[in-house]
Amino acid sequence: MHALFVGLIVVLIADLIFREKARLYVVTITTLTLVAAAGLAFVARGQSVETDLFMFGDFFLAFTLFGVLSSIIVVFSAWQDMDMELDLGVFFALLLLANIGGILIAISRNFIPLYIGYELVSIPTYAMVAFRKKNRNAAESGLKIFLLGALSSAFIIYGLAMYYGATGSFAFGAMALNGSQTLQFAAVALIAAGCSFKIGLVPFHFWIPDVYSGAPLSVVNFLAASSKKMAFAFVFQLFFFGMGAWYETWGLVFAILATASIVLGNLAAVIQDRLMRILAYSTIAQAGYIAIGIVSTAFGDGHADQLAMQGILFHISAHILMKGAAIVAVLMVVRTYGSDHIENFRGLFHKSPLVGGALALALFSLMGIPPLAGFFGKYFLFLSAVDAGVTWLAIIGILGSAVSIYYYGRVIRIMADKPENDEPVQTHPGLSVMLVVLSLLTLVFGLFANYFFDLAVNILATS
Amino acid sequence: MNIELVLLLVVPIALSLPIYLLGRLGKPSLAKWGTVVTILATTLYSLFLWIQKFVPFDAANLFATDGGFYYHIKLDWVPSVGITFSLGVDGLSMPLLLLTQVVFLVSVISSFYIHEQESSYYAMLLVLLSGVTGTFVALDMFLFYIAWELVLIPMFFMIHIWGGPERRYAAIKFFIYTHLASLVMLIGLFFIYIFGVGPNGAYTFYLPQLKQNLAANFAAGDVTLANLNLIFWLVFIGFVTKFPQVPVHTWLPDAHVQAPSPGSSILAGLLLKMGGYGLIRIPFWLFSEVQTTDGQGFFETEEGKNIRLIIAIIGMVSLAYPAFVALRQDDLKRMIAYSSISHMGIVLLGLAAYNSWGINGAIYMMIAHGVISPGLFLLSGVVEHNTKSHTRLMSKVGGLAHKMPFTAGLFVFLGFASAGLPGLAGFIAEINAFVGLFADPFLGGEYIWIPIISVLSIIITAGYYLWAIQRLLFNDPTEELEDTKPAKWYEIWPVFTLAVFALVLGLVPTLIWWVIDAFTQNILP
Numbered sequence: 012m013h014a015l016f017v018g019l020i021v022v023l024i025a026d027l028i029f030r031e032k033a034r035l036y037v038v039t040i041t042t043l044t045l046v047a048a049a050g051l052a053f054v055a056r057g058q059s060v061e062t063d064l065f066m067f068g069d070f071f072l073a074f075t076l077f078g079v080l081s082s083i084i085v086v087f088s089a090w091q092d093m094d095m096e097l098d099l100g101v102f103f104a105l106l107l108l109a110n111i112g113g114i115l116i117a118i119s120r121n122f123i124p125l126y127i128g129y130e131l132v133s134i135p136t137y138a139m140v141a142f143r144k145k146n147r148n149a150a151e152s153g154l155k156i157f158l159l160g161a162l163s164s165a166f167i168i169y170g171l172a173m174y175y176g177a178t179g180s181f182a183f184g185a186m187a188l189n190g191s192q193t194l195q196f197a198a199v200a201l202i203a204a205g206c207s208f209k210i211g212l213v214p215f216h217f218w219i220p221d222v223y224s225g226a227p228l229s230v231v232n233f234l235a236a237s238s239k240k241m242a243f244a245f246v247f248q249l250f251f252f253g254m255g256a257w258y259e260t261w262g263l264v265f266a267i268l269a270t271a272s273i274v275l276g277n278l279a280a281v282i283q284d285r286l287m288r289i290l291a292y293s294t295i296a297q298a299g300y301i302a303i304g305i306v307s308t309a310f311g312d313g314h315a316d317q318l319a320m321q322g323i324l325f326h327i328s329a330h331i332l333m334k335g336a337a338i339v340a341v342l343m344v345v346r347t348y349g350s351d352h353i354e355n356f357r358g359l360f361h362k363s364p365l366v367g368g369a370l371a372l373a374l375f376s377l378m379g380i381p382p383l384a385g386f387f388g389k390y391f392l393f394l395s396a397v398d399a400g401v402t403w404l405a406i407i408g409i410l411g412s413a414v415s416i417y418y419y420g421r422v423i424r425i426m427a428d429k430p431e432n433d434e435p436v437q438t439h440p441g442l443s444v445m446l447v448v449l450s451l452l453t454l455v456f457g458l459f460a461n462y463f464f465d466l467a468v469n470i471l472a473t474s
Numbered sequence: 475m476n477i478e479l480v481l482l483l484v485v486p487i488a489l490s491l492p493i494y495l496l497g498r499l500g501k502p503s504l505a506k507w508g509t510v511v512t513i514l515a516t517t518l519y520s521l522f523l524w525i526q527k528f529v530p531f532d533a534a535n536l537f538a539t540d541g542g543f544y545y546h547i548k549l550d551w552v553p554s555v556g557i558t559f560s561l562g563v564d565g566l567s568m569p570l571l572l573l574t575q576v577v578f579l580v581s582v583i584s585s586f587y588i589h590e591q592e593s594s595y596y597a598m599l600l601v602l603l604s605g606v607t608g609t610f611v612a613l614d615m616f617l618f619y620i621a622w623e624l625v626l627i628p629m630f631f632m633i634h635i636w637g638g639p640e641r642r643y644a645a646i647k648f649f650i651y652t653h654l655a656s657l658v659m660l661i662g663l664f665f666i667y668i669f670g671v672g673p674n675g676a677y678t679f680y681l682p683q684l685k686q687n688l689a690a691n692f693a694a695g696d697v698t699l700a701n702l703n704l705i706f707w708l709v710f711i712g713f714v715t716k717f718p719q720v721p722v723h724t725w726l727p728d729a730h731v732q733a734p735s736p737g738s739s740i741l742a743g744l745l746l747k748m749g750g751y752g753l754i755r756i757p758f759w760l761f762s763e764v765q766t767t768d769g770q771g772f773f774e775t776e777e778g779k780n781i782r783l784i785i786a787i788i789g790m791v792s793l794a795y796p797a798f799v800a801l802r803q804d805d806l807k808r809m810i811a812y813s814s815i816s817h818m819g820i821v822l823l824g825l826a827a828y829n830s831w832g833i834n835g836a837i838y839m840m841i842a843h844g845v846i847s848p849g850l851f852l853l854s855g856v857v858e859h860n861t862k863s864h865t866r867l868m869s870k871v872g873g874l875a876h877k878m879p880f881t882a883g884l885f886v887f888l889g890f891a892s893a894g895l896p897g898l899a900g901f902i903a904e905i906n907a908f909v910g911l912f913a914d915p916f917l918g919g920e921y922i923w924i925p926i927i928s929v930l931s932i933i934i935t936a937g938y939y940l941w942a943i944q945r946l947l948f949n950d951p952t953e954e955l956e957d958t959k960p961a962k963w964y965e966i967w968p969v970f971t972l973a974v975f976a977l978v979l980g981l982v983p984t985l986i987w988w989v990i991d992a993f994t995q996n997i998l999p
Contacts (some may be wrong), residue, residue: 025525052872063912068663121805314675314677317554318555360594364498366818375627380623380624380626380653381619381620381623381624382620386620386623390619390660392617393660393661393664394664394667397661397665397668398664398665398668402661405661405664406661409654409658409660410654411658412657413650413653413657414652416646416649416650417646417650417651420630420645420646420649420650421646424634424642424645424646427631427634427635431559441527457620460551460552460555460557461551461552461553464552464554464555465554468554
């Protein structure tokens with residue numbers, strides 16, 4: 012079972028040795044490592060476990076694949092984005108380190124390794140955001156994410172201490188001691204607040220727009236596609252498996268957070284005129300939709316749980332595809348025209364049908380238009396909310412979706428307009444292939460719905 | 475396995491990308507002719523399907539097989555949640571399917587004037603065709619919703635890229651209005667899914683199964699009249715916005731006026747019918763097996779009667795009010811757009827009557843309006859393209875009959891058809907819907923004022939068409955028409971085809987009447 016870590020660490024060291032050499036070399040090694048990790052994840056699933064600290068189940072498989080495969084998108088976007096920096100190897104080393112943290116989160120059955128995994132994701136992330144240290148915006152974003160991240164970690168630690176106080180154990184699903192209701196509530200509230208920072212739920216979302224528009228785009232891709240999924244794994248571990256019995260408390264907390272995120276995320280995106288800020292607020296809204304699934308799991312019966320888990324898995328993987336594709340497309344535009352201001356996208360359909368088409372497809376998918384990937388996730392999340400008896404939450408989600416058409420539609424309209432100049436978009440072979448692959452996956456994703464449902468059922472059965 | 479409908483559904487969308495690339499990399503005219511050939515093929519094929527099963531028509535036989543659906547196919551998609559890939563046609567959807575193909579064929583030929591981004595345009599048209607076809611043939615609620623929403627993307631681009639001066643506003647308004655309404659409908663569909671659970675927790679999205687499950691759960695007391703009432707209003711909001719009726723109709727005049735005329739003809743001819751089809755398929759057909767203990771169907775109970783009263787009032791207002799608005803329009807296309815809303819009001823009134831006259835009239839109105847209004851929209855496009863400053867304002871254009879006699883003749887013909895002249899398709903529908911209303915003991919008795927006001931409003935319809943004909947066709951020619959030549963073949967022959975349909979459907983309604991009637995008898999208690 013340790014083969015996975017060994018594999019990662021060995022190549023990590025190799026990566027460090029070769030770092031000043033040819034860039035293509037580093038990219039290849041990192042990609043291969045990630046692919047190998049994904050392959051090993053299949054082997055590792057279901058293997059015997061020596062301690063009760065870890066479990067290699069379907070949850071591990073799902074979230075390892077999410078983390079590792081989305082990191083490949085990051086590798087490709089960094090390939091073009093980071094060509095100014097010499098030490099690309101360091102960047103990739105940080106990326107791999109964060110992935111190890113993500114895997115640690117996904118296998119833990121105890122709060123101590125879980126928290127270590129969480130920090131192992133967070134700390135490389137701070138470094139990656141501040142990677143372009145000469146750049147003012149990047150430095151500012153780095154400081155912002157670090158300070159708020161440290162604060163959230165403190166919240167979580169404090170909450171975990173409360174959990175220990177309430178149960179006398181760090182194991183998942185420990186029995187609460189008598190008369191510990193106040194401590195339980197404090198633990199749930201503190202941990203939920205700390206997690207909301209990472210997954211970007213209102214009112215802990217303030218860093219997202221600034222970091223998204225300030226940090227290097229490949230790092231944003233990491234934050235949106237990869238590290239956020241690891242943070243979601245952290246949340247599910249904590250609440251579904253760790254504190255499953257206290258569902259009434261955290262269900263309510265997440266209902267409030269989801270409502271606030273959907274409302275504020277969608278409304279704030281309307282007034283933005285930089286695409287990365289629009290995407291940042293849309294990320295907040297999307298996190299709100301996923302939180303609907305958390306609430307349905309809390310309040311629903313078995314069938315609603317299955318639907319919610321399926322919706323969550325679907326939406327998370329769809330989010331990797333559509334946010335990944337959108338940010339890769341923005342990256343190409345930014346490198347050609349210098350900024351992500353919405354006017355720079357005017358006439359993108361005419362200048363480059365590939366980039367424009369892929370971006371439009373990603374935005375339609377984010378809106379939740381069938382038969383694209385984003386639709387299925389939203390569909391099952393809303394269905395689970397109605398099934399679980401929290402119809403009002405589904406209605407809020409629906410109103411948010413309706414608002415989202417306006418701001419995504421605005422970008423698509425601008426892209427469909429006549430271009431004002433003929434400067435062609437500089438494409439990049441690796442990224443173009445990436446865009447095509449992501450777009451195709453977005454189109455045909457619905458065909459895999461059954462696989463996701465079985466996965467969801469298995470995850471719930473083993474918890 | 476019946477793959478006939480799968481072909482009709484999948485071929486257009488599958489060909490859209492190759493045809494786009496063909497036009498983009500080769501010549502744009504390749505995309506144009508590729509699309510024409512594709513749509514001609516699907517039209518002929520659906521005609522063949524019609525002749526094969528529906529012409530030697532035997533009503534008793536239709537409902538003996540596969541729950542009343544021909545060309546029925548059912549495959550598992552996500553079996554654990556109950557999602558299937560199932561298609562089929564019955565007496566309601568087959569005429570609409572055929573209408574879809576015909577309207578698309580005439581629209582694609584009338585699009586020959588478009589020279590801007592041709593390849594994208596025709597690719598969008600093919601995606602749109604698949605979406606509309608899918609809505610009419612889907613027998614799975616999930617698939618139905620996918621097809622229903624798939625229509626939005628190509629229509630949005632059609633209005634946005636190839637539309638008139640206010641196209642940006644109109645496109646986004648169309649998108650937001652209809653999408654928000656569909657999402658409300660989606661909540662209704664969720665409730666159907668949850669209340670329609672089968673024995674042993676077997677959830678399903680398959681509509682014929684849901685129909686049985688709802689009836690069984692209702693009989694067992696697990697589903698109440700209040701539940702059905704809630705479902706009805708949620709889906710009604712979704713369908714009526716597409717339909718559209720007062721007060722959610724405001725997207726329609728903008729979208730119709732700004733869309734290119736082939737786009738308007740598809741909007742009026744088919745997208746509106748999607749709303750009508752959904753309204754009949756989801757509440758009326760789906761609840762048709764629900765029976766109370768004293769043998770009443772859902773729409774005969776007190777709740778059902780309230781629903782019928784409210785939709786009758788909505789239908790009446792939507793019939794009368796847009797007719798008055800149409801009377802004062804100067805823009806020809808805007809006038810036709812308001813007349814569409816007005817005609818859809820008759821569909822709602824026919825459904826409210828809830829007897830065989832009413833429902834048959836409502837369905838027949840959808841078909842009749844589906845051939846008449848696309849013709850009128852295409853004619854307004856002909857006027858726009860042949861005037862000097864590309865205007866459709868009736869105050870500026872006059873005396874068209876002197877310059878374009880054939881076009882003018884078609885306009886008179888279709889105008890009268892739309893106003894309900896006996897002998898043409900619209901009349902058959904109107905007379906049946908109103909007979910149904912008067913014959914209904916509930917709406918024709920206590921609420922007799924509803925049918926009376928509705929019938930009187932028809933006069934306004936005749937009024938604005940006559941006035942438009944007078945102003946547009948028979949005044950002295952204005953300077954706008956100085957250089958006007960008779961219309962080109964691709965402008966006029968599609969409209970002529972539709973006019974022939976309007977005449978044939980008016981003279982020989984039995985061509986499709988028995989098919990519709992078989993469906994209607996099946997859903998009435």
